[in-house]
Amino acid sequence: MSAIVAEGISHWFGSEPALDSVDLVVERGDHVAVLGENGAGKTTLLRILATALRPSAGRLEIMGLDALKERARLRTRMAFVAHTPGLYPALTAEENLAFHCSLRGVDRARIPEVLGMAGLANVAQRRVSELSRGMQQRLAIARAVLHEPLLMILDEPDASLDAEGADLLAEVLKNRTAVIATHNQALATRLCPRTLTLRKGRVLGAGSRLRIVQ
């Protein structure tokens, strides 16, 4: 069974088409990079795959479930790292994670583990407003893996991350299915064997790492 099967996914914002009949199949354990210039529809596609946005048309199946009808169930098995970290500035890094543990019903014993993985153990007690943008992004990634998701949808996760950030992403994606939107060709090549390129909401091409290198 494929992790994601998207058929004819289209989306309009008013009369403006953002996605036009996009097809995508992602196998379990596969990593797919979504590439394209600004306004190509990468974020819209990722938000639809993450169930944050309902497509105007098309069929979407994620882990064998109808993604339009089973959103609540799917969200417990997947994680979405949006373009902005979505953290509470007045709370500490640890409190932000503890809050999400409460929402997801995850044991708080996971917090030191994910903070350590993200390289944030020494700033656990600092408020998010005092953390750099890169640290906030690391925290958002740490939050995304609290519940051990099977599928990760990441929208430009490398934004604001330093060179070591790519190592963190590689660690996070290990043994998981992932779809990543990025402008960083080097990151896409390193993390994702497959790519999907969008232009003006349409699939321009799909390929493997070998084809990109060629």
Place this chain on the structure above:
Amino acid sequence: MRTARIAFAIARKDLVSEWRSREMVPALAQFVVLALVIANFGFQIDAKSAPSIAPGVLWLALVFAGIVAFGRAFTSEREQNTLEAVMMTGAPPSAVFAGKAIGAAAVLIVCEAVLLPALTLFFGTPLSPGLVVAVVLATVGMSALGCVFAAMVAQMRARELLLPLLVIPLWIPFIVAGGQAVQVAMGANGTIDEALRLLLVLDILFVVLTSLAARFVLDD
């Protein structure tokens, strides 16, 4: 159980954030006291006129403080993109909504703790248990309605204008019953029980309706 845990976590998070940032409570408390001071100077207040003026002043101050408190509850979540992160956990929208409403109601209750003694000071309104219960009951229903509309308009550009236009007409029953409670507390004919019963019925009605509407407002 899960719903209660999530609602509590959200309310707690909002209150901790407010405690640390002190963005709203000091400003709202100052606002309600200023409203009473202006009313005190604006009206010719004596023992005879106070019972008819005090309810209006109390509810005007509360309505405008409520508009600010409920509006902020969702605007900050949308601005920081935190609401989407919460919804992506698979938390039931009704639980998220309940948590936000409890947090906003708690902020308003803190303001009421300043407002009611100030009302006693300026207008001589006796601070009876019946009056306190009436104000708290009204706050519950007003919070439910205020939060659902605040969530609805949070992404709109004219939200500061739209929220009062949408929510104040629906708050009128609370203002009528609450005003009656204040008048009875100040010696008018009738019993406060009647007003409390009406407020309780309104609370149940609007809490149920807004919880059902939460899914469509927050997640669709």
